[in-house]
Amino acid sequence: MASNRVKAQSAEPRVSIVGRPLGQSPVARRTFGREVPALDLGGISLLVINDNEFVRTYMERLFSIMRVGRVVTCANPRSARAEIATVQPDIVVIDLDLTGMDGLELLQDIRRGGAGIPHDIAILVASAYVDRDYVGKARDAGANWILVKPLTFRRLYEGLVRVIMDDRAFVEGDVYVGPDRRILVGMSGYDGVERRKDSRS
Amino acid sequence: MSRDLRSKVRIMPQERLRCMEAVASIAMLELSTSFRRHVNRTLRDMFVLMSTPRHHDEAWRGQLHDLARDLQSVGGSFDYGLLTTIGEAMCRTIRDEALPSESGLQRKLAAYAAALDAIIRIDLKGDGGDDGRELLSVLRIAPAA
Numbered sequence: 001m002a003s004n005r006v007k008a009q010s011a012e013p014r015v016s017i018v019g020r021p022l023g024q025s026p027v028a029r030r031t032f033g034r035e036v037p038a039l040d041l042g043g044i045s046l047l048v049i050n051d052n053e054f055v056r057t058y059m060e061r062l063f064s065i066m067r068v069g070r071v072v073t074c075a076n077p078r079s080a081r082a083e084i085a086t087v088q089p090d091i092v093v094i095d096l097d098l099t100g101m102d103g104l105e106l107l108q109d110i111r112r113g114g115a116g117i118p119h120d121i122a123i124l125v126a127s128a129y130v131d132r133d134y135v136g137k138a139r140d141a142g143a144n145w146i147l148v149k150p151l152t153f154r155r156l157y158e159g160l161v162r163v164i165m166d167d168r169a170f171v172e173g174d175v176y177v178g179p180d181r182r183i184l185v186g187m188s189g190y191d192g193v194e195r196r197k198d199s200r201s
Numbered sequence: 202m203s204r205d206l207r208s209k210v211r212i213m214p215q216e217r218l219r220c221m222e223a224v225a226s227i228a229m230l231e232l233s234t235s236f237r238r239h240v241n242r243t244l245r246d247m248f249v250l251m252s253t254p255r256h257h258d259e260a261w262r263g264q265l266h267d268l269a270r271d272l273q274s275v276g277g278s279f280d281y282g283l284l285t286t287i288g289e290a291m292c293r294t295i296r297d298e299a300l301p302s303e304s305g306l307q308r309k310l311a312a313y314a315a316a317l318d319a320i321i322r323i324d325l326k327g328d329g330g331d332d333g334r335e336l337l338s339v340l341r342i343a344p345a346a
Contacts, residue, residue: 038218043209052274054239058232065225090206097285098274122206128277128285129345150280153225157218164206 036158037165044160045070047089049080049106050126051098055151059093062153066160077106085116091163095126096138097149104134104141111142111177119177120170122163126151142178236279237321243271244318251314256306265310266295272317283320283329286337286345287313316340 046068050056056073063071072087074080077099084092092110096103106115113119125143127135135146144166147159168179247268255261269291276284291313294306316336319325325333328344337344 035215038213038215039210040213040217041210043211044206050274052271052278054236054271054275055278058236058278061228061232062225065221065228067221090209095274097277098270128282149277149285150282151278152280153222153229157221164210 036161039161039164041066041068041160043069044091044164045087045089046072046091046093046160047080047084047087048073048093049075049077049099049103050095051076052095055095059151059156062151062156065153066157068160077102081106081109081115084110088117089121091122091124091160093124093126093159096134097126097128104137107138107141107143122166124159124163126159139181140176142176144179233279236275240272240275240281240284240321243268244314244321247314247317251311254307262295266292269295269313269317280326281320282327282345283325283333283336284317286342287316287320287340290340290342291317312340 046063048056048059048063048071050059050073053075056075060071060073072083072089074083077094080092080094094103094106099106107123107125109115110117110121110123111119123143124145124147125135125138126147126149127138128149129135138146144163145159147155149155166179171178171180247265250261250265250268269288271288272284273288273292274285276282276288291310294309294313319336320329323332325336327333329336334344
């Protein structure tokens with residue numbers, strides 16, 4: 001992974017997503033317009049949790065086309081729990097349709113700091129449904145973004161970009177730990193709507 | 202959170218992203234063939250298993266559940282939403298210990314398996330439109346949210 005990062009960074013000068021040299025200016029909220037930014041993901045590592053071997057292979061293939069730096073796959077949240085501290089991923093991609101409650105427990109564990117990785121790690125959830133209870137639960141468990149299937153190249157890519165560019169404040173309360181849920185669409189450049197201005201998370 | 206993550210990515214020309222998408226669309230053609238092969242193999246295994254029904258046998262039900270769950274998973278990922286909806290209903294039925302009778306269970310599972318097979322045969326993608334709604338109505342399954 002380290003070699004991938006060096007390679008990716010040596011190709012062009014490093015710039016932030018707003019086009020400024022890194023380190024010179026903080027990344028501010030910005031607008032993409034309709035075009036999703038094209039990001040070199042060579043420095044990113046992913047942990048993909050999906051209990052279907054065929055889908056894991058399929059996702060690995062798409063992530064390899066995206067030139068993601070490193071992809072580690074796990075068949076279930078239990079094996080992910082065992083490996084996550086060693087892998088130290090930048091983004092966790094989890095399919096909650098199949099992992100169900102175990103997956104939610106893993107999300108909560110990560111957010112509570114019990115998984116051996118930074119508790120504010122980016123978490124992308126994949127689901128075939130948008131209205132199911134557990135999608136709400138995934139949000140309440142601290143997911144950054146919920147990706148609705150089918151898992152096309154474009155959707156997966158946009159999902160990764162969304163969590164990378166998620167600039168919402170990270171809330172650490174007694175009840176909830178995760179990105180600020182007051183922002184409806186929590187991603188730079190997408191018009192987030194503050195639904196409850198007076199609420200805390 | 203994301204500032205650290207953002208420091209690991211760099212803007213690249215949109216053209217490169219478009220190239221990646223073009224490569225992905227070619228890969229998808231190949232993956233679609235693998236997908237159909239995978240689903241057909243799973244359906245074949247399902248019909249073989251159901252040809253010797255042992256509804257009271259937990260191991261048998263477990264095997265059938267795994268096959269239905271597999272279809273549920275790949276269906277959603279490959280835009281065959283009905284595979285997911287019916288696969289999920291099948292999984293629920295198999296797990297349901299309170300089914301009124303063995304013959305009822307058998308009929309229901311056979312209907313689900315036939316529907317899954319039909320979805321692939323007639324290539325009913327997404328929610329299947331009117332055909333999909335009719336199919337779910339016949340099977341008495343609520344459409345997915």
